[in-house]
């Protein structure tokens with residue numbers, strides 16, 4: 723249905739379609755990721771729903787919610803599922819970077835908090851990506867850290883202290899994310915600090931210690947979360 727795509731979009735669409743083929747069966751409860759790659763998964767899912775497939779989705783952002791609703795994909799509040807003790811079968815989401823261990827940096831679209839909550843409420847998290855996202859080392863992409871707006875500069879100082887303790891340079895840029903002259907506000911009303919670390923070390927230590935800092939809500943280092951990765955190239959070749 724979608725034609726004349728750029729090579730990168732063709733790869734993202736191929737990865738999204740492959741995830742739909744593998745996981746979208748009648749009755750499936752699916753977490754719907756955010757970002758441009760996940761949007762292709764949602765569009766591919768929308769095609770199947772238009773053909774009669776019966777699935778229910780939980781979006782990981784307001785933008786994915788709006789896209790899914792525009793395509794006629796039924797959605798449910800994650801609280802309703804949780805009340806019934808239900809988990810999602812699988813959440814499909816894209817990374818900003820992924821390494822050979824399946825660890826990822828996420829949050830380039832500022833949706834990391836809901837993405838992580840939905841992933842944890844799922845039996846399985848599946849990462850979809852075009853080949854350009856695969857890196858030997860994570861960290862060229864700045865690590866997003868979602869912080870409470872109250873006294874965010876004090877929280878940033880605490881982040882810096884932690885980074886120095888972990889052996890990173892005192893000069894690591896910790897930049898409040900802004901777009902078009904305004905501060906980016908997440909779907910939960912928080913700010914994002916982008917940590918330009920260059921190369922991540924001690925990923926588990928970094929992830930857990932960041933989240934211990936008062937004022938940090940979540941960080942974009944998704945370590946040990948992906949169960950499966952689907953890579954695609956612009957020619958439509960898919961590797962799981």
Ligand code: 5RP
Nearest residue numbers: 757758759829830831832833
């Ligand atoms: C949003 C995300 C996205 O999944 C991530 O930024 C990847 O985006 P894209 O598929 O557009 O490269 O984490 O918070």
